[in-house]
Amino acid sequence: xxxxxxxxxxxxxxxxxxxxxxxxxxxxxxxxxxxxxxxxxxxxxxxxxxxxxxxxxxxxxxxxxxxxxxxxxxxxxxxxxxxxxxxxxxxxxxxxxxxxxxxxxxxxxxx
Numbered sequence: 815x816x817x818x819x820x821x822x823x824x825x826x827x828x829x830x831x832x833x834x835x836x837x838x839x840x841x842x843x844x845x846x847x848x849x850x851x852x853x854x855x856x857x858x859x860x861x862x863x864x865x866x867x868x869x870x871x872x873x874x875x876x877x878x879x880x881x882x883x884x885x886x887x888x889x890x891x892x893x894x895x896x897x898x899x900x901x902x903x904x905x906x907x908x909x910x911x912x913x914x915x916x917x918x919x920x921x922x923x924x925x
Contacts, residue, residue, distance in 0.1 A: 844885040850878065857884060 843864050849856040855878070857864045866886050868874075878884070 838889045838891070840887050840889050842885055842887050845883065847878070847880050847882050847884055850880060855884070855886065857886060 843857055843859050843866065845857045845859045845864075847855060848858050848863060853868050855866050855868060857866065866888055876882070
């Protein structure tokens with residue numbers, strides 16, 4: 815009985831670690847809201863304007879409006895991935911071997 819309980823506990827722990835490790839890294843941006851247009855929130859961070867998309871699953875706490883100071887937690891998600899065909903590296907140009915012939919006895923070089 816103890817072995818079965820221990821096996822179940824180990825299985826749950828391993829499964830939870832695997833699920834936790836698969837999540838992408840999260841990032842944050844903090845600053846005042848400059849603009850809210852549709853599903854885009856524009857936040858000022860230093861000299862830069864950050865546009866962050868939101869959807870129906872985005873949890874918003876408080877009154878989200880222009881001028882409010884917000885901290886947005888986000889992940890980077892690929893929208894499209896295009897794999898390029900591998901190109902072969904250019905072969906270095908080889909120079910033909912120069913033949914150095916010695917002139918025949920009594921011959922004048924260059925003639």
